Amino acid sequence: MSETDADIEELRASFRAVLEDAAGDIRRHVDAGAARCEPLCAKAAELGWFSLMTPEAFGGLGLGRAAAAALYEELGRVIAPLPMMGAMIATEIIAAHGDAAQKAAWLPRLAAGEGAALSASGVAPNWDDSRFAAGALTGHARELLDSDAAALLVVAAREGDAARWVLAAADGVTVETEELVDRTRGLATARFDNVQGAALTADPDIVASDVLTHASLAIACDSVGGAKAVLDLTVAYLKTREQFGKPIGSFQALKHRCAEHKVAIEAADALVQEAVAHWARNDPGVALLTPLAKALACDVYAAMATDAVQLHGGIGFTWEHVCHLYLKRAKLNQALFGGSAAHRDLAARLLLAA
Amino acid sequence: MAPADKSRRFSPMAHRDDLDAFRAEVRAWLQAIVPEGWFARSAGAPEGEYLAFQRWWFDELQKVGLATPHWPKDWGGEELTLRHQVIVSEEMVRAGAPNPDLFVISLYHLPATLFAHGSPAQRERYLKGVTERGEIWCQGFSEPNAGSDLASLRTRAERRDDIFVVNGQKVWSSFAAHADYCLLLARTDVNAPKKQAGISYFILDMKAPGVTVRRIKQMTGQSEFCEIFLDNVEIPAENLIGAENAGWMIAQSTLSAERGLIIFDLAERMHDAFQREIAAARVARPAWWEDDELRRAFVAHYGDLQALRLMIQRMLRELEANAETGASSLPPLIKVQWSELLRRHTDFWLKAGGLEAQKYSPPLTGGGHVTGNRLQDFMWSYSWTIAGGANEIIKTLIAERVLGLPR
Numbered sequence: 009m010s011e012t013d014a015d016i017e018e019l020r021a022s023f024r025a026v027l028e029d030a031a032g033d034i035r036r037h038v039d040a041g042a043a044r045c046e047p048l049c050a051k052a053a054e055l056g057w058f059s060l061m062t063p064e065a066f067g068g069l070g071l072g073r074a075a076a077a078a079l080y081e082e083l084g085r086v087i088a089p090l091p092m093m094g095a096m097i098a099t100e101i102i103a104a105h106g107d108a109a110q111k112a113a114w115l116p117r118l119a120a121g122e123g124a125a126l127s128a129s130g131v132a133p134n135w136d137d138s139r140f141a142a143g144a145l146t147g148h149a150r151e152l153l154d155s156d157a158a159a160l161l162v163v164a165a166r167e168g169d170a171a172r173w174v175l176a177a178a179d180g181v182t183v184e185t186e187e188l189v190d191r192t193r194g195l196a197t198a199r200f201d202n203v204q205g206a207a208l209t210a211d212p213d214i215v216a217s218d219v220l221t222h223a224s225l226a227i228a229c230d231s232v233g234g235a236k237a238v239l240d241l242t243v244a245y246l247k248t249r250e251q252f253g254k255p256i257g258s259f260q261a262l263k264h265r266c267a268e269h270k271v272a273i274e275a276a277d278a279l280v281q282e283a284v285a286h287w288a289r290n291d292p293g294v295a296l297l298t299p300l301a302k303a304l305a306c307d308v309y310a311a312m313a314t315d316a317v318q319l320h321g322g323i324g325f326t327w328e329h330v331c332h333l334y335l336k337r338a339k340l341n342q343a344l345f346g347g348s349a350a351h352r353d354l355a356a357r358l359l360l361a362a
Numbered sequence: 363m364a365p366a367d368k369s370r371r372f373s374p375m376a377h378r379d380d381l382d383a384f385r386a387e388v389r390a391w392l393q394a395i396v397p398e399g400w401f402a403r404s405a406g407a408p409e410g411e412y413l414a415f416q417r418w419w420f421d422e423l424q425k426v427g428l429a430t431p432h433w434p435k436d437w438g439g440e441e442l443t444l445r446h447q448v449i450v451s452e453e454m455v456r457a458g459a460p461n462p463d464l465f466v467i468s469l470y471h472l473p474a475t476l477f478a479h480g481s482p483a484q485r486e487r488y489l490k491g492v493t494e495r496g497e498i499w500c501q502g503f504s505e506p507n508a509g510s511d512l513a514s515l516r517t518r519a520e521r522r523d524d525i526f527v528v529n530g531q532k533v534w535s536s537f538a539a540h541a542d543y544c545l546l547l548a549r550t551d552v553n554a555p556k557k558q559a560g561i562s563y564f565i566l567d568m569k570a571p572g573v574t575v576r577r578i579k580q581m582t583g584q585s586e587f588c589e590i591f592l593d594n595v596e597i598p599a600e601n602l603i604g605a606e607n608a609g610w611m612i613a614q615s616t617l618s619a620e621r622g623l624i625i626f627d628l629a630e631r632m633h634d635a636f637q638r639e640i641a642a643a644r645v646a647r648p649a650w651w652e653d654d655e656l657r658r659a660f661v662a663h664y665g666d667l668q669a670l671r672l673m674i675q676r677m678l679r680e681l682e683a684n685a686e687t688g689a690s691s692l693p694p695l696i697k698v699q700w701s702e703l704l705r706r707h708t709d710f711w712l713k714a715g716g717l718e719a720q721k722y723s724p725p726l727t728g729g730g731h732v733t734g735n736r737l738q739d740f741m742w743s744y745s746w747t748i749a750g751g752a753n754e755i756i757k758t759l760i761a762e763r764v765l766g767l768p769r
C-alpha cells in the first residue's frame with residue numbers, strides 16, 4: 009500500500025501501453041454490441057489487473073488505491089469496456105469487511121477476473137428492493153453495473169428492519185440486462201427467488217460509504233482520463249482540418265472553447281488527484297473531497313465531450329468517429345451512482361456537519 | 363486563547379527550521395499586531411488613513427521578515443520554502459490580517475522583472491528601496507490605444523547621449539497617484555520590423571519633471587487607477603532594464619507575476635470566507651441554503667475553489683523544482699480559473715443576498731476580494747478578468763502556447 013509516485017507512473021505507463029494496443033478490440037466491441045470485450049478482458053485478467061487490490065495472501069498484487077485510480081484513469085482514456093469497477097469494489101469491501109469464509113470464497117475468483125455486479129442507482133443503496141431471511145434473498149436488485157458474466161452479486165437488502173450487504177453467487181439467478189446507449193458499460197436487473205447468500209457482518213453504512221467512495225472516485229478518474237483524451241483528439245483535429253484556407257484551430261471562437269476546457273480539465277484533475285491521495289492514505293478528508301470531485305469531473309467531462317462533437321462538425325456526428333463514444337460514456341458517468349446535484353447535496357450536508 | 367503579549371519581540375524567522383514553531387510564532391505575532399476591528403474602521407475611510415494604514419502594515423511585515431518572504435536572501439528576502447509560505451498565508455488569513463495591496467507591484471511585478479533582467483546596480487537600488495524604504499511602484503504598460511494589443515504602444519523614448527526623453531500617455535495605472543516609481547514600457551525604435559521589437563523597458567521616477575498623474579474614478583467609486591502623462595520626461599540611461607528594444611520579452615516576466623503567485627493569497631482568503639459562511643450556516647441556516655439551485659451553486663464554487671488551490675500548489679511545486687521563469691504552464695490557467703470563479707461566486711452572493719446586497723455600504727480596500735460588501739466584491743471581480751491581460755487574450759494564449767493551436 010505504499011507505492012511511490014514513481015511506481016504509480018510506471019504502472020500507468022504499462023496500463024496505457026496495453027490499452028492503446030486494444031483500441032481496435034474496443035472499437036469492434038462497440039460496433040458489434042457484444043456483451044464483453046473478450047480479448048481485452050482476457051488480457052486484463054492475464055496481466056493481473058483484476059487482482060490489483062486483492063491482498064497478496066489471496067493471490068493478488070496487493071497494490072493500493074492510488075494504483076487503482078491510475079488504472080481507472082487509463083481505462084477512461086480509451087473508454088475501455090472492462091468490468092473493472094464492480095470487481096474492484098467487491099474485492100475491496102470483501103477484503104475489508106468480509107469474514108474468513110467470504111474472503112476465501114470470493115477473493116481468488118474475483119482476482120482471476122470473474123467479475124462482480126452491484127447497483128449503481130444513486131448515492132444511497134436501495135435497501136428495500138430485496139429481503140434477506142434465513143440466508144436467502146428474495147426481491148430484486150436494479151441497475152446492476154458490470155453484471156455481464158459476473159460471478160458475484162453484491163446486493164443491498166433488508167433483514168427485518170436492518171440493512172444488510174449480501175454476497176450471492178450469480179449462478180442460477182435471473183439477470184436481465186438492459187442495453188445502454190453507451191455500449192462500453194451495461195446495467196441489469198437481478199430477480200431473487202430464495203437465492204442463497206451470505207451477509208457481511210460489518211456496519212452496512214460503513215460498507216455503503218466505502219462503496220460510494222470507491223465508485224465515485226473510479227468514475228471521477230475515468231472522467232478525467234476521458235476528458236483529457238477527447239480534448240487531445242479535438243485539438244489534433246483542429247490543427248489539421250482546414251476551412252477558409254486555414255486550419256480551423258486558428259479561429260478564435262474555437263480556440264477559446266478549447267482553452268476553457270483545458271482550464272476546467274486541469275482543475276478537475278487537481279481535485280480528483282487530491283481526493284485520490286486522501287483515499288489512498290485513508291484520510292477522513294476523502295469524505296468531502298469525493299462528492300466534490302465526482303460532480304466536477306463528470307460535469308467537466310460531459311461539457312468537453314459535448315463540445316467535441318460540435319467542434320468536429322459532420323464527422324463528429326457519425327457512428328464511425330470516436331467522439332460519440334466519449335460523449336455517451338461521459339453522460340453515463342454523470343448519471344452513475346447519483347448525479348452531480350445529488351453529490352453536491354451530499355457535500356453540502358458534510359460541510360454543515362463537519 | 364491566552365491574551366497576546368504585545369510587548370515581546372517576535373521573530374518567526376528564528377524558528378524557520380521548525381515548521382510548527384514557525385507557525386506558532388507567526389500566529390503569536392499576528393495576534394499581537396493585527397488591530398482589532400481594522401476591517402470595519404477601514405471601510406470608507408479617507409484616503410490618508412488608508413495610505414497610513416497600508417504603510418504601517420508594510421513596515422510591521424517588514425520588521426518580522428514577512429513583507430518579502432518569497433524573495434531571495436540576496437535581495438533582502440527570506441527565501442522561504444513553499445511550505446513556509448503556505449503557513450504564512452494560512453495564518454494571515456486566519457488572523458484576518460490586512461493585505462498590503464498598495465505594494466502589490468513592488469512585491470511581485472518589480473522582483474519578477476529585476477530578478478531575471480535587472481542589472482546588479484538596479485537590483486541593489488530598487489529592491490532595497492522596497493525592503494528598506496517601502497517604496498511604492500506602479501506599472502505603466504497600457505495606453506489609450508494599446509490595451510490588449512499592448513505591443514502597439516506609442517509612448518516614445520528617444521535616446522540623447524545618456525538619457526532617454528519620453529513623451530506619451532499611460533492609462534489604467536493602479537496606485538500611480540501614490541507611486542514612487544513606475545515600470546514603464548516605451549517605444550525606442552519606430553522602424554523595427556515587428557512592433558514588439560522596438561519596445562524598451564524603463565524605471566521611471568514618478569517625481570521626475572514632466573510626469574503628471576490624473577486619477578480616474580472607477581465604477582466602484584474609488585480612484586485607484588490613474589492616467590500618467592509624460593511630457594519630455596528625462597530618464598537616465600542606467601534606468602533602462604535589459605537591452606534597448608528588448609522590453610517586450612521582459613514585460614512577459616512582469617505579466618506572468620500576475621498570473622500565479624498573487625492569486626495564491628487571494629484564493630486562501632476566499633477559502634477563509636467560505637469557512638466563515640459555512641460556520642455561520644451551521645449556527646443558523648441562511649434562506650439560500652434551502653434553495654436547491656443556490657446551495658448547489660455554493661457547493662460547486664467550493665469545489666472549484668479547492669481545485670484552484672490545488673492548481674496553485676501544483677504550480678508552486680513546479681516553480682520550486684525549476685526556478686527558471688516560465689517553467690510552469692499553469693499560471694495562465696490559474697488566472698482564468700480564479701477570475702471566472704471570482705465572477706461566478708461574487709455573483710452568487712448577489713443572488714443569495716437579494717435586495718440587501720444592493721444597498722450601498724462604503725467599500726473596503728485591503729480586505730481581499732470577498733469582503734462581504736457584495737456589490738463591491740462583484741464589481742472588483744472585473745479587475746481580475748480585465749487587468750493583466752483580459753481573459754479573452756489569456757485564452758488565446760492558452761490555446762496557442764499550451765495546446766499548440768495555430769495562430
Ligand SMILES: Cc1cc2nc3c(=O)[nH]c(=O)nc-3n(C[C@H](O)[C@H](O)[C@H](O)COP(=O)(O)OP(=O)(O)OC[C@H]3O[C@@H](n4cnc5c(N)ncnc54)[C@H](O)[C@@H]3O)c2cc1C
Binds near residue numbers: 535
Ligand atoms: C482594475 C484594473 C487595473 C489595471 N491596472 C493596470 C496597471 O496597473 N497598469 C497597466 O498598465 N494597466 C492596467 N490595467 C489595464 C489592463 O491591462 C487593460 O485594461 C487590459 O489589458 C485590456 O485593455 P483595454 O482596456 O484597452 O481593452 P481592449 O483591449 O480594448 O479590450 C476590450 C475587449 O476586447 C477584447 N479583445 C481585445 N482584443 C482581442 C482579441 N485579439 N481577441 C479577442 N478579444 C479581444 C478584450 O478581451 C476585451 O474584452 C488595469 C485594468 C483594470 C481594469
